[in-house]
Amino acid sequence: MTSVQPDLAPWARDTVLQWLKENVPEIRIQHILRVEAMARDLAQRHQLDQEQAARAGLMHDLAKYFPPAQLLALAQKHQLPTDPVDEANPHLLHAQVSALVAQETFGITDTEILAAISNHTLGQPQMSDLSCVVFLADSLEPGRGDRPKVQAAREMSYQDLHHAVALVCDLTLKHLVKTQRLIHPRMVLTRNWAWLELQS
Ligand SMILES: Nc1ncnc2c1ncn2[C@@H]1O[C@H](COP(=O)(O)OP(=O)(O)O)[C@@H](O)[C@H]1O
Numbered sequence: 001m002t003s004v005q006p007d008l009a010p011w012a013r014d015t016v017l018q019w020l021k022e023n024v025p026e027i028r029i030q031h032i033l034r035v036e037a038m039a040r041d042l043a044q045r046h047q048l049d050q051e052q053a054a055r056a057g058l059m060h061d062l063a064k065y066f067p068p069a070q071l072l073a074l075a076q077k078h079q080l081p082t083d084p085v086d087e088a089n090p091h092l093l094h095a096q097v098s099a100l101v102a103q104e105t106f107g108i109t110d111t112e113i114l115a116a117i118s119n120h121t122l123g124q125p126q127m128s129d130l131s132c133v134v135f136l137a138d139s140l141e142p143g144r145g146d147r148p149k150v151q152a153a154r155e156m157s158y159q160d161l162h163h164a165v166a167l168v169c170d171l172t173l174k175h176l177v178k179t180q181r182l183i184h185p186r187m188v189l190t191r192n193w194a195w196l197e198l199q200s
Pocket of ligand 1: 092
């Protein structure tokens with residue numbers, strides 16, 4: 001992994017966009033830009049830092065196309081906590097590895113941004129509102145379609161972050177059960193946390 005040149009600004013959107021053009025197909029870049037825009041929008045709606053949300057949105061899928069062996073090797077090298085489901089489906093590690101790339105290649109040190117990138121696929125119990133925003137933007141950006149349940153979760157994301165996280169987890173988990181796929185336990189923990197938050 002190449003490191004950011006010392007003369008480059010620690011944060012430069014164009015530098016990230018150029019990297020994405022070299023490492024990610026155009027169709028995924030379009031998704032990434034919609035996540036960036038929706039994360040900014042949600043942050044504004046919930047009085048959060050829009051720049052932090054947009055940066056996390058722009059960098060959430062940096063490792064999306066890393067091969068499984070590279071994801072596993074990086075997870076091991078950086079001692080990321082892994083579950084047997086990650087080993088069976090290393091693609092799930094792309095969220096945590098994207099945070100590593102943001103740190104090592106683009107010099108991102110803001111731990112809230114790094115956590116939001118890391119949490120974008122499976123969430124995390126007690127995750128911050130910024131993490132909720134990026135998790136929701138990834139699942140609910142306009143390119144995800146307008147099925148009634150997706151639309152309902154999208155509308156909820158502008159009202160109540162935890163309620164929307166609970167709805168998105170339920171949608172993903174139902175889909176995984178229906179297609180007989182493995183379920184990563186962290187999303188179950190995220191789902192229970194989000195529903196419990198609503199009761200407290
Ligand atoms: N809780 C989970 N357990 C197992 N697989 C999951 C879970 N959540 C998402 N996935 C799968 O992981 C992959 C990556 O998810 P995601 O980052 O949301 O991908 P995308 O942005 O391409 O939809 C998808 O194939 C999705 O079905």
